[in-house]
Amino acid sequence: MSTQGLTTAEANNFMALEPHLVALVRQAVEGMSPAVHVLTAAEIADVKETAQRTPAVHVIYGGYRIAEDIGVAWELEHTWYVVAAVKNVATARSGQAARQDAGALAAHVVGALAGATVPGATRPLTLITPPAARYAAGFQYLPSAFQATTVFRKPQQ
Numbered sequence: 176m177s178t179q180g181l182t183t184a185e186a187n188n189f190m191a192l193e194p195h196l197v198a199l200v201r202q203a204v205e206g207m208s209p210a211v212h213v214l215t216a217a218e219i220a221d222v223k224e225t226a227q228r229t230p231a232v233h234v235i236y237g238g239y240r241i242a243e244d245i246g247v248a249w250e251l252e253h254t255w256y257v258v259a260a261v262k263n264v265a266t267a268r269s270g271q272a273a274r275q276d277a278g279a280l281a282a283h284v285v286g287a288l289a290g291a292t293v294p295g296a297t298r299p300l301t302l303i304t305p306p307a308a309r310y311a312a313g314f315q316y317l318p319s320a321f322q323a324t325t326v327f328r329k330p331q332q
Contacts (some may be wrong), residue, residue, distance in 0.1 A: 184309035187327050189239065191296055192253065192323050195294055197250075200232050204236055210231060211230045214233045216233070229239060229262040230262075231261075232284055233257070234256075234257055235257075236255060236256075237255060237256050248326055250325075253323045254303065255322075255323060257320075258316070258317065259315075259318075261273055261276040261315050270313075274317075277316070281319055284313065288321055298324050300322070304320060
């Protein structure tokens with residue numbers, strides 16, 4: 176994929192990839208039972224853990240790093256987190272059931288995103304090392320991380 180056909184403003188929008196990633200995740204989980212909610216950081220920002228919708232996949236922007244400085248353009252590597260969030264209290268003390276549910280959901284989503292092309296990115300999504308998983312009171316969070324490369328161009332004055 177390239178940024179051809181995009182205006183400089185569109186290509187430079189750091190959050191332009193989010194709706195495309197959300198759409199890919201939604202396609203990946205379509206038809207699963209129980210239904211999987213696909214939520215952005217804004218949609219989960221003020222939700223208390225006990226009130227959240229599960230199973231879910233959270234799509235969260237994790238920032239960027241400059242990969243190459245071309246002078247009037249910069250190649251940026253953006254990190255996107257895709258977190259499988261499930262609740263299963265069948266084995267709440269050990270968390271075994273929640274971990275298994277999250278593992279299956281994460282594998283399904285990672286399989287759909289790894290190597291996927293996204294409009295605005297200059298190359299396919301790359302699976303990278305994610306932060307650690309977390310378990311608390313029946314809730315299991317299993318993050319995956321992807322790198323998306325874009326080119327940021329200095330706007331013309």
